[in-house]
Amino acid sequence: MGRTPAITPDDNHHYLRGLPILVREPQPCVIAAKSLSPRRRTPMARGGAAGQGSTYGKVPGLISKSSNTAISCDMCGKRIDKRNPDSATPLRSRYCSNACRQRSYRQRQKAGGMGTEAVGGPLTQLSSFVGRTDEMVELGRLLHGVRMLTLTGPAGVGKTRLALELARQEQRSRHCEVIVVKLARLTHIDQIRRQILIAIGELAEDGAPRAPQAAPYANERERLLVLDDCEHVLDECGLMLSELLPRDPYLRVVATSREPLGLPGEAMFSLSGLALPDVDGGSFLSECLRSDAVLLFLDRARTVVPDFQLTQENARHVGEICTRLDGLPLPIEMAARLIRAFPLAEISARLDDRLSLLTNGWRLADQRHQSLRASLQWGYDLLSPAEGSLLRRLSVLPGGFGLDTAAAVAADGDAAKPGTSELLIALSVKSVITPHTDQDGPARFRLLESMRSFGHERLVAESEDTEAYGRLVTWLTQLSEPLHRETFPQPATFRRLREEHGNLTHALHWLIPGADERQLLLAGALATVELSQRPADDTLTLLTHVLDHSVECSPYRSVALEGAAALAGRQADYDTAMRHAEQAVELERGYDRDPLLSRLLLLRSALHEIHDDQGSAVADLRECLKIGHRLRDETLTALCLVGLARYHLLSGELSRAEQVIEKALPLLRSRLSPRWLHTVLVTAGALALEKDDLPSAEAYFIESLRSPAEHTAGPTDVLQGLAIVAAHAHRFERVLQLIGAAERIGPRASWGEAWWRKRVNAARSAALKALPANRASASLEAGRAMRHRHVLAFALGSQATSATAEDADSLLSKRERDVTALVVEGLTNRQIAARMHVSVRTVETHIRHIRTTLGLRSRAHIAAWAAARRTATVRPAVLSPPDRGPLAEGGPLVWVSTTGADRSSRSRELRGVRGSG
Numbered sequence: 001m002g003r004t005p006a007i008t009p010d011d012n013h014h015y016l017r018g019l020p021i022l023v024r025e026p027q028p029c030v031i032a033a034k035s036l037s038p039r040r041r042t043p044m045a046r047g048g049a050a051g052q053g054s055t056y057g058k059v060p061g062l063i064s065k066s067s068n069t070a071i072s073c074d075m076c077g078k079r080i081d082k083r084n085p086d087s088a089t090p091l092r093s094r095y096c097s098n099a100c101r102q103r104s105y106r107q108r109q110k111a112g113g114m115g116t117e118a119v120g121g122p123l124t125q126l127s128s129f130v131g132r133t134d135e136m137v138e139l140g141r142l143l144h145g146v147r148m149l150t151l152t153g154p155a156g157v158g159k160t161r162l163a164l165e166l167a168r169q170e171q172r173s174r175h176c177e178v179i180v181v182k183l184a185r186l187t188h189i190d191q192i193r194r195q196i197l198i199a200i201g202e203l204a205e206d207g208a209p210r211a212p213q214a215a216p217y218a219n220e221r222e223r224l225l226v227l228d229d230c231e232h233v234l235d236e237c238g239l240m241l242s243e244l245l246p247r248d249p250y251l252r253v254v255a256t257s258r259e260p261l262g263l264p265g266e267a268m269f270s271l272s273g274l275a276l277p278d279v280d281g282g283s284f285l286s287e288c289l290r291s292d293a294v295l296l297f298l299d300r301a302r303t304v305v306p307d308f309q310l311t312q313e314n315a316r317h318v319g320e321i322c323t324r325l326d327g328l329p330l331p332i333e334m335a336a337r338l339i340r341a342f343p344l345a346e347i348s349a350r351l352d353d354r355l356s357l358l359t360n361g362w363r364l365a366d367q368r369h370q371s372l373r374a375s376l377q378w379g380y381d382l383l384s385p386a387e388g389s390l391l392r393r394l395s396v397l398p399g400g401f402g403l404d405t406a407a408a409v410a411a412d413g414d415a416a417k418p419g420t421s422e423l424l425i426a427l428s429v430k431s432v433i434t435p436h437t438d439q440d441g442p443a444r445f446r447l448l449e450s451m452r453s454f455g456h457e458r459l460v461a462e463s464e465d466t467e468a469y470g471r472l473v474t475w476l477t478q479l480s481e482p483l484h485r486e487t488f489p490q491p492a493t494f495r496r497l498r499e500e501h502g503n504l505t506h507a508l509h510w511l512i513p514g515a516d517e518r519q520l521l522l523a524g525a526l527a528t529v530e531l532s533q534r535p536a537d538d539t540l541t542l543l544t545h546v547l548d549h550s551v552e553c554s555p556y557r558s559v560a561l562e563g564a565a566a567l568a569g570r571q572a573d574y575d576t577a578m579r580h581a582e583q584a585v586e587l588e589r590g591y592d593r594d595p596l597l598s599r600l601l602l603l604r605s606a607l608h609e610i611h612d613d614q615g616s617a618v619a620d621l622r623e624c625l626k627i628g629h630r631l632r633d634e635t636l637t638a639l640c641l642v643g644l645a646r647y648h649l650l651s652g653e654l655s656r657a658e659q660v661i662e663k664a665l666p667l668l669r670s671r672l673s674p675r676w677l678h679t680v681l682v683t684a685g686a687l688a689l690e691k692d693d694l695p696s697a698e699a700y701f702i703e704s705l706r707s708p709a710e711h712t713a714g715p716t717d718v719l720q721g722l723a724i725v726a727a728h729a730h731r732f733e734r735v736l737q738l739i740g741a742a743e744r745i746g747p748r749a750s751w752g753e754a755w756w757r758k759r760v761n762a763a764r765s766a767a768l769k770a771l772p773a774n775r776a777s778a779s780l781e782a783g784r785a786m787r788h789r790h791v792l793a794f795a796l797g798s799q800a801t802s803a804t805a806e807d808a809d810s811l812l813s814k815r816e817r818d819v820t821a822l823v824v825e826g827l828t829n830r831q832i833a834a835r836m837h838v839s840v841r842t843v844e845t846h847i848r849h850i851r852t853t854l855g856l857r858s859r860a861h862i863a864a865w866a867a868a869r870r871t872a873t874v875r876p877a878v879l880s881p882p883d884r885g886p887l888a889e890g891g892p893l894v895w896v897s898t899t900g901a902d903r904s905s906r907s908r909e910l911r912g913v914r915g916s917g
Contacts, residue, residue, distance in 0.1 A: 146252075152258060231259060273327025294318055325351070527562075598633075733775065736764070850862055
């Protein structure tokens with residue numbers, strides 16, 4: 001460090017650097033703003049009074065030789081003359097003799113070791129600090145604007161370590177005095193008051209009031225008080241701080257707690273787990289190396305096995321361990337130290353019993369940090385009886401929950417428990433439950449897996465598990481009943497079931513060992529949810545097990561058979577699918593329940609189409625049409641007529657098919673869920689292709705792709721239809737890319753197999769003939785390499801450029817729109833991840849999807865697009881409005897012809913897809 005120049009009345013531009021400087025002349029000294037930190041420029045604004053005749057008042061740490069300054073011994077109160085050569089050292093705790101120093105040390109040890117520290121030297125830690133880079137930046141910015149900052153978060157999230165690192169950063173950059181007071185062992189207001197006052201220098205070590213300082217500015221040095229573990233003494237800390245902060249304008253406070261103190265002016269910063277690897281990414285090894293949670297695991301693992309390396313073979317196990325531990329540093333550190341005794345695969349497998357496994361905390365750590373169970377028990381003991389009871393019951397919900405689900409499992413008997421919303425708010429404030437941040441609609445929460453395991457352990461210990469699971473099954477049965485009673489359940493039913501997907505699976509596994517017939521209904525509901533996304537590999541096996549081991553005469557059996565048939569058809573196991581559908585239809589005929597029977601007939605008709613048995617398919621549609629007339633169900637009747645129009649199309653009766661579709665489509669658009677509307681739109685698109693109405697055909701196929709999330713399953717026929725459209729427009733590279741993507745997604749089209757396949761093959765042959773072999777092969781491979789979301793973005797690409805701002809917005813999910821807004825603010829990926837509580841890799845994936853969907857090349861282009869769309873006037877959308885089909889006259893259709901420039905841009909687009917695939 002260079003020598004600090006002397007300060008004279010005219011020298012107002014030098015830095016103090018936090019050191020006391022002797023002024024040789026006893027005259028006023030004015031310090032410019034540059035020489036003080038932003039927090040110290042105006043003491044008056046913070047409660048101090050500016051000195052007369054100076055710009056900023058008396059300057060802390062500045063000692064005048066003529067002031068005859070003296071301070072008192074911290075132990076006995078004897079005055080220590082400061083006119084000795086030692087006076088140039090910073091103001092800090094001092095003693096008049098070694099005897100007083102030793103006496104002070106013994107009293108501190110008796111009071112609880114180093115629980116209270118006035119840290120004059122640098123704060124150091126024995127272990128390395130991993131991650132939290134953006135949190136440190138944000139906290140540093142936040143701390144400079146407030147005087148009271150509370151770090152909150154669940155057990156084991158690293159609040160204490162982050163607070164100490166923040167204090168260390170402040171100590172280095174601002175040269176303030178740091179005081180750390182650990183409150184874990186203190187419970188009484190008098191103990192807390194004494195420890196804090198001793199730490200900040202208002203009491204001597206024996207508790208006696210300290211003699212007043214001779215210099216009036218002796219206590220004006222900026223100080224940072226760190227109060228660690230306040231959750232059990234919130235009221236006491238609040239009283240103490242409400243007394244200290246108003247009278248000391250140079251005191252700032254950082255507190256750690258599982259809930260905020262609730263003081264005026266308090267800023268709260270909620271911590272979540274470290275960034276996790278993106279399991280949907282490409283190379284899992286590279287994903288893990290981008291994850292702070294995995295990097296922490298590696299760092300701690302190497303303390304016990306120095307040559308431990310992350311490899312392609314063990315990366316998935318490490319990523320799974322960190323993910324199952326929710327990225328929480330405390331359990332991750334414990335798990336990492338176990339690799340000396342257990343293989344990674346075994347550690348991952350044994351996390352089902354994590355509370356018994358993770359018991360290897362640091363030897364000298366607080367008792368509550370010695371094991372994961374002790375850490376969770378500490379917070380559980382602070383809950384009220386009602387809060388503890390709700391936590392135990394929520395532990396049966398691994399898939400998250402909303403207010404209605406929480407109220408259902410917390411109900412006493414048949415009555416909903418009052419005050420559930422207030423209890424949920426309290427548990428959220430106390431960092432017991434975590435709100436979901438990545439979805440629209442009503443609020444939903446979840447329990448971190450470690451907390452859920454602890455709550456479930458307490459649930460079993462209190463013998464409340466059977467009752468809680470019984471209430472959960474009853475609630476899920478009520479949600480699933482429309483599948484049994486209604487022909488076409490409302491979209492809201494599918495949305496609610498999709499939200500409860502994890503809970504459905506959990507409840508079904510709990511029911512399977514018994515003979516409860518409700519497992520058949522829940523199995524059918526689970527299959528319905530799986531059909532709207534990519535089904536899990538074991539879902540059909542689970543349904544088969546339920547069907548094989550449940551009662552034969554249950555009224556819910558048809559729902560389970562319907563789900564099993566649909567899943568088997570999705571997996572191209574059409575013999576199994578037909579067998580389940582036949583059983584379901586015959587069973588439902590016996591019950592004489594028309595609504596469910598009509599839906600089963602539609603399913604069986606579709607399976608007949610796949611088998612190219614048009615006669616049986618038409619017979620099922622005609623029987624279903626009779627049921628629709630008998631029930632006076634306009635929706636069912638219209639859907640059956642569209643199904644019959646499909647066969648008019650296959651037989652060449654285009655006018656007849658067109659009349660039916662024009663009449664039925666507006667009604668079906670307003671009443672059908674996207675799962676059923678998909679087939680109608682594909683039929684309308686195929687009809688437009690036969691009439692050479694390419695703009696209408698493309699519009700229908702695009703409308704199907706843009707359906708909400710109830711239907712995201714394998715749009716193979718839509719992609720093939722768009723490929724045929726592209727072939728007519730001579731966009732041959734696009735043809736092969738779409739066909740390649742359709743082959744990857746699968747399965748093949750579900751209707752008019754031979755008729756449809758003939759047209760797809762014709763488009764493929766035309767493209768292969770028109771392109772050189774290497775370009776054709778590259779196009780097919782590029783399509784096969786696309787991920788599902790890339791496929792949808794690419795398929796929508798031709799119309800994205802001519803869409804309105806609202807339509808372009810609809811191409812992005814809510815999560816992607818949130819990311820876009822944060823990119824506009826100039827945040828980095830790490831800062832966005834911290835703000836949204838996701839991994840950095842997830843943010844990178846969102847940004848890549850945004851760029852692909854909107855056709856943008858960089859994040860700067862994303863920011864520019866988001867800014868421009870607020871004011872730009874964009875051309876009308878290509879698609880027709882929902883209440884008017886493209887076959888109607890006068891529809892606002894735009895057809896973009898393919899010119900040489902367009903083919904060139906498609907070539908560039910292909911190269912971009914190939915590079916990102």
